[in-house]
Amino acid sequence: MSTYKTALRVVWAHKFYFLIYLVGMSAIMLVIGFSNMQAAVSATASSSVGRFEPARAKIALINRDKASEAGRNLGQGLEDYLKKSSDLVAVDDDLQSLQDANVSGKSDLTIIIPSGYGQQFLDKLNESQSSSQPGSAALPEVETAASYNSSRGSLAQLQIDAFFDGLRTASLTGLGRAPGAAQAESAATSGSAPASSFGAASTSAPASASASPVASHAQSQAPSPTPLSPADLKSAAAYTVSHYASNQPAIKVQTTSKKDAKTLAAGFAGTISLAAYPLMTALTVCVAILFGAFNSPDRHRRLLSSPLPTAALDWQELLAAFILAVVSWGYYLLAAVGSTTAAGGSVASLGWGRVWLSFAAMFVFALAAAAFGFMLSQFNPSSSVINAVGVIAGLLIMFTSGATSGGYLPTSMQTIGKLTPGWWYNSAVTAAMGVDSSGQNAATGSTGIGSWLAPLGLIALFALAYICVGLMASRLTRTRSTLAAATTSDPTLVG
Known part of the structure; x- marks a missing residue:
């Protein structure tokens, strides 16, 4: 497991990237999610049906x-x-x-x-x-x-x-x-009852000319x-x-079924969906730097001369990347739950089944982000290129996933978003929480376990595609590599 330990030391040597991209960027997203959750809690509190009291x-x-x-x-x-x-x-x-x-x-x-x-x-x-x-x-x-x-x-x-x-x-x-x-x-x-009775008897008799004086006399009395x-x-x-x-005018308070859980679920889904930006940026940069360190020419020659099988070395590197993804996922999970609780919401009231489905979607997306970083590292880019690609990919996913949009995205942005895992990650989270996405169409933002499973499968396919492209690029670069000493090396990739 020396390769695995070396990989962890490489990650620790570049912890500054991890702090900036994961902790720093997630703090911004959590502040946005906290404000959304606070608004949802306030809307829930004000939606309670009570007594109607007009202004005095x-x-x-x-x-x-x-x-x-x-x-x-x-x-x-x-x-x-x-x-x-x-x-x-x-x-x-x-x-x-x-x-x-x-x-x-x-x-x-x-x-x-x-x-x-x-x-x-x-x-x-x-x-x-x-x-x-x-x-x-x-x-x-x-x-x-x-x-x-x-x-x-x-x-x-x-x-x-x-x-x-x-x-x-x-x-x-x-x-x-x-x-x-x-x-x-x-x-x-x-005392006037007899007169009234007399008058009544007179009116019940056949009409005649003498009836008028009697009635007039009764009325006068x-x-x-x-x-x-x-x-x-x-x-x-x-x-x-x-x-x-x-x-007073009839005032009736019509009681309707409150949508407290739906409002809170929408706020929590927004907080979870915002994890796409920090996870994609942090894991892309950190995983790419990790594999880039092992793909440098001098280290690659050492690995080729190692008595261990190449597959065992690759699995140890992948295990380090997997641990990095799990740590990133766990960090944002705990931060999102803490932010929801601080805003006055209760995660348990949302239903643990739905909550864990959203956490599962976030975990699969973290693996896809790590796979993207692996793919990027196989092209042997410099550290500046890795940082630029990681930031651009995170921003692209954030603005085209629909998680940060107050209304429906334009058709062109929706088309771009569907070509990234961020769109399907947002769809899976909103489907798991039983709410519609604020930036996606109603058909795409439909709810239900089937609507959660379909985008989750697409995220996994994105991860698989990134791995396949990365393996293909690795094979092409390794077949062209020589055992000659490298004239230059990138000092930033040294663990």
Whole structure:
């Protein structure tokens, strides 16, 4: 295992590349993934269905009719009614204070009950009650001034209209009558029962000319409605306040199935998909430098003169590359889980089956990235070329895989992306997590175990193709190599 240990020493000698490309680049990707996961957690928290609470307006209620009983009862009823939906603020009853409160935003709506309003309201109710069309008389209006700084004041005016409509209805229908008045009216009605019965019997008889005087006499004997009193107004206001909910528009919160798990899964899938850039760049550079060190002419001559079979030496080199891929995969796996937990998400809530499928896709992609580095090393490039190719390959995969796109990629970029393992890696991760890719078409971003297995197989085929091309290049370079001493060597590849 001396070749294997030498390979590990070569990797350790170039640990600076590993730190820059894997740790450094993955830190950038994890920051992006962390922000996406935080947004997903916030969206999940805000999507919880709870109580609907409309905005509460700040209302200044000024009652200038407290001298009369009707004004006091009406003002108290309006205050109790508004407290259920608004916040009442205290403002001095002078012009300057009212204007300051309205302009400064201290109150969204100012309501003024003018002097004598309560008695005017009662008079209109009695007039409407005695008329042939109850409710036809127009009620007096209170003075209101809504602030232009907020729309809550204008909406609160609807509450005032609802209160007075309910108050009029309760008063005219007797729902708001005081107990004593209701009993007196009931007694008056029972005393006129014979006349009503007589009238009813007369109308059931055959129609004749003498029926009209009898009906007129019965109607003339009917008792007139009892006038409403301030006590009746107080009872009607209390009834209106107690039935506040029935006076409001019907507001129903429609509960739907929350997509908490789907939102979190999309954020986690984005974090895992972003591993394509650091893994491809780091493994391409590190594996290429590893195999490049063994492919240098002087080391190649030593390997040819070794008593060990060539296959055994190759397997030891491949084992070192495999260990490098496993370490890179494990590092990003732990970093992604830690980033998700730090953002407030729970990996266990996503389902360990789906999570491990995404980890498996990342592992296969890491092997494909290592295979790409092996292929690159067989062309004997310099260290600068290896770094350039590794960075370009990582950027190409990052921008064409669809993992970093806020919308669907153009057709040309999709075509380029499908020629790289990054596209299929993103497809496998999103399929494993049961979400659609943000940058791929819906057909490509379909979910399910079959949709996960197909792109995973394509990633493995990419790895196999890289290995085959690398072996072919290695055979061509080794058959043309000589045992002559090399005139130059690249010192950067020396372990």
